[in-house]
Amino acid sequence: MAQPSDPPEQRAALDAFARRHRLRPVEALPWLAMIAAYFVFPDYLALGAQILATILFGLSLDLVLGYAGIITLGHAAFFGTGAYTAGVLAAHHWGEPISGLVAAGLAAGLVGFATGAVILRTSGLTLLMQTLVVAAMLSELANKATSVTGGADGLQGMDVWPIFGTFRFDLFGRVAYIYCALVLLICWLAVRAVVYSPFGRSLTGIRENVLRMHAIGAPVRRRKLVVYTISAALAGVSGALIAQTAQFVGLGVYSLQQSGTILIMLIIGGIGQLYGAFIGVPLYMIAQDRFSEIDPVYWYFWIGLFMIVMVIFARGGVIGLGERILRRIRKPS
């Protein structure tokens, strides 16, 4: 913050910096849309709650991929750990949802920290492979630890208590929707604070030019590990939200499809923008929901084709496309 004693030009610069992080009116849009959706589509709130929880998953991925530039195909490792933590707690006589979320976040964060410390030493294809290996390893564990996780049949008998002892999860998903929206809001504010902090700036620096960040003495590996851990914890919370609202956890939470589709959803929205997940996840999930009524099997074919076309013709996702159109309107040639 600018002090009155600073020279005027420095004060102006500092103010400009501070203003950059202030909430802009545009940023209220997704939240207004969320509130509107609650009233406009009362029959689709269960799907809505899933979308909101998945947005949080996408947001956590954006933190590592869009800001720290770590390409991962194993983010489901943390999503799944969170889901199983919340699920196992609820199936073993502790169905209190808020503490379940916290436990899930901690467990996933711990897994993120432990595995990140090992795998973040590598880069490129090796790193990509190791993210896959971590998820595959946890999936194998969950598959074999049948007595705890239910193995391939999935975890049965979850009993999630009402939130604060009063708001019971209903059949229409009203409580689930509001619950997911509030958790998402809190997590989003946290991510926003991280991204705009000096720490977040240094992450962008690492993404853009690792060598230079090393040269100016930034502790690159430690920074990466911290953001990886934060992101893992958020992914865990998101997994716990899905588990609590669906009251079921299956081995699919650890699958490569899970890691791959969240990556695709985020790419559709646009990475490194904070809002990519808010656009990409609803687009993907609503399209999949509509599409699966017509032709569930071939969904993957079309999404794959869409991905290839997008990489070659429309880089930057929906946000990138919007920016390009805006630029053309503003600067008529």
Added chain:
Amino acid sequence: MEDFLSAAISIAFHGLALAMVLYLISVGLSVTMGLMGFVNLAHGAFAMAGGYAFTTLMNRYNVPFPLALIAAVIIVVAISIVLERLLYRRLYGGNELDQVLMTIGLIFMTVGAATYVWGPVAQPMRLPAALSGQIHIGTRDFPTYRSFMILCGMVLVTGLWLGLERTRFGAQVRAAVDNLRMAQSIGINTTRLFALTFALGSGLAALGGALGADFLQIQPGYALDNLVYFLIVVAVGGLGSIRGPFVAALLVGISDTAFKYIAPELGAFFIYALTMALLLWRPHGLFGRA
């Protein structure tokens, strides 16, 4: 003692057969990675395509085994040349994320397409009479087909190594892996070299997929389910290396077979842990360069 010995021989035998399949499929990926720096996650899809072409030709059209094998390789090579032209070439030297996304897109397309054409169940593999049953070597019996696989693998690996060491084309590939710009400036046509190595790698993958259809079942999720194995072989072996992946494939094939034999309740867990430990010790792989 006798039990232990026969277990050890059996593990070594089946592990070796699995290693051959893994090596044939992964070596192309390693070379593509080293030569063009391209993260081709869809490499396994070429192996799957080889497997589908092979089993369909044999089961549906009664094509004899060797002909079906050759036809499968030719079909996949043709597909790979088209794809290299249309898609891969645009992203050489591009950023890693785009390559990952495009190849994941390709994998998803193969999942959908394979389900459409062949349905969700695994393709059966009908062996010719000469290759089924057991073969008597020394004092023991071994499954004939797996012995044949090991033999095929050995011949191909020797051919591949000799080709890379002794031919002009091999020398060009090695030069380009070592220093791409220098190779270009002394007049090596790298665009053609890329296309050729890509086609060669895909052809080997198709061969691996077809021969290994009884190890890695041919079903729509093939490229996705086995991706981690192919990547382990390449990363542990060292990117761009030809011999590295062979050692890595032996390591993965034999230890995976051994662990699944000794402790089936832990499944593939050990192989993953081993991989992480190895890369912690040597982040660039066994034969990789820093």
